Amino acid sequence: MKKAIYIIGPSSTGKTTLCEVLAKRLGLESAAYVREVARRIMRERGYSRNTIADLQMQLDIMEGHIEDEERAIEAANLVLCDRSAIDPIVYAILTAPSADVAKQRQSTLFSHPAFERALHRYRESASIFILLAPVKSWVVDDGVRSIENQEKCSEIFIQVLRDLGIPYRVLGSDCQSVYERMVLTLGQAYS
Template sequence: MESLKAIYIVGPSSTGKTTLCNALITRLGLTSDMCITEVARTVMREQGFTRADVHSLAMQQAIVNAQATRDRQARQKATEDVVPKLQSILLSDRSAVDAVVYAALSETTLQSGNTKALVSSPEFLEVLPFYRSLHSTFVLLRPIPEWMIDDGVRSLEDGERCYAMFVKVLKELDIPFVEVGEECRWLGERVAFVRRLVFA
């Protein structure tokens, strides 16, 4: 597992997470089995959830479960395929932490109802040690107001409030992260920033 570097791109809606991930896939030459695409949209589509369910335990637990499964599959694939002395890269568009953040937005603390249930679930506890490890990096994208778009699926929580909750949750869960905002506004700058993290 030492040769695996995992990058999780997280943040509020419409911060360019998927756009950044797609650009990184191309720039880093990643194969599909080493990329975790947006799990939440798949869960919502397959299980009939809508953005009205964003604070429901059922939806967020389903997202945590699916994310944990994809994480496990990608890590197993990385260890099977790794070439000695070469680094394998896992790129994830969001994480299981996202579900915790959206639950906490309606409860304000990790010790409340749905949030506590998610954080203490076996699926979340399975991925938490990997999120905390030196081989994982969370890249938290700050909201850019003019990028906020209503596509009928995204949760349009106040971007700054959601961002602050990401910071709070990541710190409380002791997950290392780096923040990216206006100083890295353009896609090329963001790709270069993450690439430096990968090969640091």
């Protein structure tokens, strides 16, 4: 069974930094490393931080990630993903103007055929989800990231993962060393 490691969480929690260290340590070729797709999709389709509440933007990001993820899984036995198809679902919920709209958005994205394929993989024991929790001193506004509501965003990640029955491990402010995060992630992946 092919193994996949997903590094997820709110903005500015060190996802890309951890992924870069893991990719180097594991000697992953580019085909096995799915980098963040949100910025590419935003650039290609004219989205911005101001359109983060747009459900279509989150759907486009989800589809883009799943396409890249499926290509990587086809090409390699070990895949590392900087984010997952869960991330756009969380942001669609987080930015909803009401609880009713949040439920509607969640339902729409959960029932998308591409997400249903991904969910099957996500629930397999070979899929390792590492949720990076917020570390206040790491928050950096680069004009693209959504840095508001990090705690609420983290809570939504946890709720979505639980609702979907996806096992995960949280690494937060008690584990700020990228080396320690790498060791704990690899330990989770190879336990």
